[in-house]
Structures are given as structure tokens and as C-alpha cells.
Amino acid sequence: MTEGSAGGRTPSRAVEQALVDAAERVLVRDGLGGLTVRAVAAEAGVAPMGVYNRFGNKDGLVAAVLARGFDGLAAATSEDTDVDPTARLLACGRNYRRFALAHPQHYGAMFGPGLSQAAPTAELADRADAAFTALVDRVRYGMDRGALRPGDPRGTAQLIWSSVHGAVSLELGGLVLTPDAAASYEALLQMLLDGLR
């Protein structure tokens, strides 16, 4: 224990990163079902025992992968340069969907049924909260500039997140029963802007 010391006592911290890299590759290639300890260790070129030395167990490894996923989601939803508050919110929503469609396995693992029981780690909750805060900031930006009706930014952000996550989740699950998923998503974003103005 006392691993957080400044000594840097771990001579091969790089193995940790290599394992997470390998886990991401395996996840993308073989899906969540193919994400086994042996497969990840083989992909990283280490023994399966390395996973338990570095992350405790398999859940620790997938928690690390999920943490990266939340970071990527936060980065994707933050990469907007528009000054217009409405355009910024729209870009945020579109980037959210783009990230999910570009990394479906990550997204499914992040918000799948594993979150409620397999990984209630405090670190993961912090990452999710950071991604959520990025949205809260954009909502507050919109409220300050009159694009959104004034109110509790966190409550409004939670409302937007619910709708956007639901649309993306259903689309990834093949449950968009309308002809054009992209058009339905755009209609959802427009309805959100209408209902919150």
C-alpha cells in the first residue's frame, strides 16, 4: 500500500498504461464479451497475473478503461469553439452522439448495467461528474446569454443529459424505430432548445 507516495517506487508504471491500451484494443476488436484478463494480458505481452498486481482484479482494469472513456467523452463534448450559446449547446449535443457512435463499446460499457454494481468506484464517479460539469458549464453559458431560460444549471443539464443519453443509448441498441436516426436526434436537440428557452 501507500502507493501514492512521491517515491515512484513502481519501476514499470508503463506496464499499467500498456495494459489499459491493450484492454481498449481488445474491447474495440472483440467487444465487451471478449474482454478477458487473458486476452488483455496477451495483447499487452505480459502475464495475466500482471492485471492483478496492477489493478487488483478485472473490475479494476475495466474501471481504468471506463475512466479513459469518461475523459474522452468530456473532451469530445468540450471541443466547441462557437461563441453563440445556442450553437455551442448544439455542438455539445452533436459531439456527444459522435463520440458514442465512434466508440460504441466504450459507451455501452460506461453506461451499461455494469455501472450500478461492478464499478461504483469513487474515481469513476469523479470522471462522470467531470464530464457532467462540462455540460453544466455550457448550460450556464447559455443561460447567461439568454439562449436558455434561467434556472438551476445542474437540473437543466441533468435533463439534457437524460434525453441525449437516452437517444444515443437507443440508437446503439438498434431501437431507433424511425427511418433516420440522425434526423430524430436533431429533432430531439431542437425540442430541447425549444422546451428550455
Next chain:
Amino acid sequence: MTEGSAGGRTPSRAVEQALVDAAERVLVRDGLGGLTVRAVAAEAGVAPMGVYNRFGNKDGLVAAVLARGFDGLAAATSEDTDVDPTARLLACGRNYRRFALAHPQHYGAMFGPGLSQAAPTAELADRADAAFTALVDRVRYGMDRGALRPGDPRGTAQLIWSSVHGAVSLELGGLVLTPDAAASYEALLQMLLDGLR
């Protein structure tokens, strides 16, 4: 094959129902991770091989459980007696959340990452479509009576489903970052009515 014949050749179709009953009990008791073929067979009092005789493999069994779940969801969202179209839509949304909170394991399994790959069965798609149609009917009811802006009922229903599912999904995952999840859900329903009027 040719199982659909009228002969009723299966002398113990009851075993099929007993297996699904047992699977539901195990799912509620031990969660999705505890839903193993052996546990379900033991709970039903039959040999594990019975699962493969009746359902082909484990996925077939869980597909049967999920089909029941979709039926229950359709029944829950349809049990409204209000004549007022707005009240009927609100009841539909509240019943949706009530079902999900009452059967969290079912809901998680129905919409989790298993749907995209583990169970793209035509039967399941039909059940999901039936539950969706119940919502489409209520949307059309609201449009005909002026509670909702006229338009494509399926598109509007998809939009509502996205938002409602997202809110429920985040709540089950413990990702409602506002103090009162019920209040946030009510705000979401109200925003939907506002944005679609």
C-alpha cells in the same frame, strides 16, 4: 423444427414456463451476473440440459425473460384510464419509470449492452415494437385532441421514449447528479409536454 404445429407435441411445455419463472426469480435475487444456466435449472428443478432443449442456449432463455419484460413494460405504460390527453401522457411516463424502478434488473437486461449483440431476435424486436406502439397510440391520442403539436406520431414517440429511457437509465445507474431524482423526472416530463405542444 416445425414446432409451431398444432399437435402440441411437447408433453411438458410447462417446463418452459417454469424455466422462465425460475430465471426471473434468479435474476431478481442474484442480478444479471448470477443468472447462470445451472442456477436457473436448479431453481426450476430440472437438469441444465433442459435449457438447451427448450431454448437452444442461454441467450434463448434470457430472450424469453426479456420478452416477458417488454410485455410487462407495455402493460405498465398502457394501464392508464385518464381521458385527458395530457394526463394520459403523464401517466404513461410515470408508469414507465415506476416499472423500471420496480424491476431494475429486468430493465437493465432489456436495454443493456446485451441487446445490440446477444439478442437481436425478431421476437424481441416485435415485443419492443409493441411496447413502442402503445406509446405511439398515446401520442396520437394527444395530437388528435390538441395536447401535442400535430406531426409524425412515431417520430414524436421516439423522441419521448429517448428522453424517458435516458432519465430512467441514468437513475438506475446512479448517475442522477441532482438531489431529487423524482423531481428531475417530473421536470423532464413537463419539459417534454412544453416542447411538443
Next chain:
DNA sequence: ACGTTTGTAGGACAACGTTCTACACCAGGA
């Protein structure tokens, strides 16, 4: 009443997560 077909029971196999045991390596004292 017999032969065929159907479903069951139990054991067996590969793969999984996890743990145990023995070995190689790197730092410090004589």
C-alpha cells in the same frame, strides 16, 4: 405389445476469473 422418437440426467470439455507457488531481478550492508 413392440419399435421409434423424444426428452432427461449426468458427466465431460474448453474457457473464464482468480489464487498459489517457485523463480528472476534490484537495492543495501559486510
Next chain:
DNA sequence: TCCTGGTGTAGAACGTTGTCCTACAAACGT
């Protein structure tokens, strides 16, 4: 310089999972 202590690794091993194979019991058609 050698020796000692501790850290991480490699490989085998255990229990459990999904799935399949083989032998046996029961039910239907003639």
C-alpha cells in the same frame, strides 16, 4: 566483491461457467 531481503513475474492450479456428448427412461404410432 558477495550476500541478503523484498518486489514483480511466470506458469500451474482451482472452482465455476456455457456447452456438448453419451446412456437411459418415458411416451406415441401401428
